[in-house]
Amino acid sequence: xxxxxxxxxxxxxxxxxxxxxxxxxxxxxxxxxxxxxxxxxxxxxxxxxxxxxxxxxxxxxxxxxxxxxxxxxxxxxxxxxxxxxxxxxxxxxxxxxxxxxxxxxxxxxx
Numbered sequence: 001x002x003x004x005x006x007x008x009x010x011x012x013x014x015x016x017x018x019x020x021x022x023x024x025x026x027x028x029x030x031x032x033x034x035x036x037x038x039x040x041x042x043x044x045x046x047x048x049x050x051x052x053x054x055x056x057x058x059x060x061x062x063x064x065x066x067x068x069x070x071x072x073x074x075x076x077x078x079x080x081x082x083x084x085x086x087x088x089x090x091x092x093x094x095x096x097x098x099x100x101x102x103x104x105x106x107x108x109x110x
Contacts, residue, residue, distance in 0.1 A: 023102070024100070027047075074086065075087050
């Protein structure tokens with residue numbers, strides 16, 4: 001891995017917020033340390049499986065609206081850890097050109 005890419009990942013790992021990349025098929029190809037510490041490792045599972053133990057996507061999923069609209073979306077969410085988050089979702093193009101979602105969550109519980 002090139003040094004500048006590793007440096008960028010190191011920055012993402014130290015953010016005081018969570019940052020995840022989500023694929024159109026609900027996979028989590030990247031989750032920073034904050035996310036992993038709060039919600040655990042995804043181990044190739046889809047977000048609804050690893051966060052909620054579900055077998056199907058959540059009916060009221062706000063995150064995936066950005067893939068339909070192509071526009072930034074912000075909303076509030078109570079995570080599976082019982083804490084409240086202010087969520088920012090953006091479309092993201094991966095290095096191979098595939099569409100993804102970049103989600104940042106800020107803990108606003110207190």
